[in-house]
Amino acid sequence: MSKSNQTIQTLLLAAVSLDGKISTGDHQSFSSPEDKRHFFASVETCDGCVFGSGSFEEDPSWMLHELMPGKPRVVVTRKAEAYRQRYPEGETLKFLGDDPGPILDWLSAQGCRKVALLGGGHVYSVFFRHQLVDRALITLEPLVLGEGTPFCREACETHLCLRKVENLNPNTLLLDFAPKEN
Numbered sequence: 552m553s554k555s556n557q558t559i560q561t562l563l564l565a566a567v568s569l570d571g572k573i574s575t576g577d578h579q580s581f582s583s584p585e586d587k588r589h590f591f592a593s594v595e596t597c598d599g600c601v602f603g604s605g606s607f608e609e610d611p612s613w614m615l616h617e618l619m620p621g622k623p624r625v626v627v628t629r630k631a632e633a634y635r636q637r638y639p640e641g642e643t644l645k646f647l648g649d650d651p652g653p654i655l656d657w658l659s660a661q662g663c664r665k666v667a668l669l670g671g672g673h674v675y676s677v678f679f680r681h682q683l684v685d686r687a688l689i690t691l692e693p694l695v696l697g698e699g700t701p702f703c704r705e706a707c708e709t710h711l712c713l714r715k716v717e718n719l720n721p722n723t724l725l726l727d728f729a730p731k732e733n
């Protein structure tokens with residue numbers, strides 16, 4: 552699938568440790584208060600979002616009701632039918648496999664024009680692999696974890712252009728990337 556047939560824009564948001572992890576071995580968040588503020592300000596600019604069931608399962612109630620309330624969200628899973636039994640789908644919730652085409656088509660059909668790609672490592676890989684990331688805001692946090700969930704779980708080679716660097720606090724950098732022009 553190519554981006555050319557999509558009118559929807561994608562914004563990838565991630566907080567990453569210096570060794571490229573997005574969560575600790577016990578799946579705890581490690582990002583700074585400044586990153587959390589940046590995260591909420593960024594999702595406010597979006598009108599829908601995508602995240603994987605791995606992230607969803609850490610706090611389903613928050614992911615369904617408190618994150619971007621009232622806005623459409625897709626949960627990526629191989630077990631869509633089972634999830635539908637537990638969480639009825641509607642205009643703001645859809646369970647889909649990891650093919651980005653139907654994900655973006657459904658969000659587009661709900662009226663979304665800009666969607667946040669919220670991870671985790673499987674979802675980031677899929678959208679990078681299909682060259683479907685229009686902008687990536689990556690927070691680099693000053694810690695090394697050694698184990699934990701990798702930023703990208705599968706092969707997805709993608710080359711990006713660094714557009715801007717900002718200090719969120721004296722130790723934390725926000726890296727603003729766009730796709731590399733060919």
Ligand SMILES: NC(=O)c1ccc[n+]([C@@H]2O[C@H](COP(=O)([O-])OP(=O)(O)OC[C@H]3O[C@@H](n4cnc5c(N)ncnc54)[C@H](OP(=O)(O)O)[C@@H]3O)[C@@H](O)[C@H]2O)c1
Pocket residue numbers: 564565566567572573574578579602603604605606607609627628629630647648649650669670671672673674675700704
């Ligand atoms: N630091 C950050 O910015 C950040 C952001 C987001 C998440 N996280 C962390 O990342 C971790 C989760 O990341 P993750 O990589 O484990 O999971 P994920 O990307 O959140 O979810 C991926 C899900 O995709 C499904 N899947 C796997 N292969 C598939 C396939 N071939 N087709 C369709 N679906 C497929 C699996 O769900 P099923 O098993 O249901 O099929 C899997 O749970 C959590 O600890 C979370 O806290 C960190």
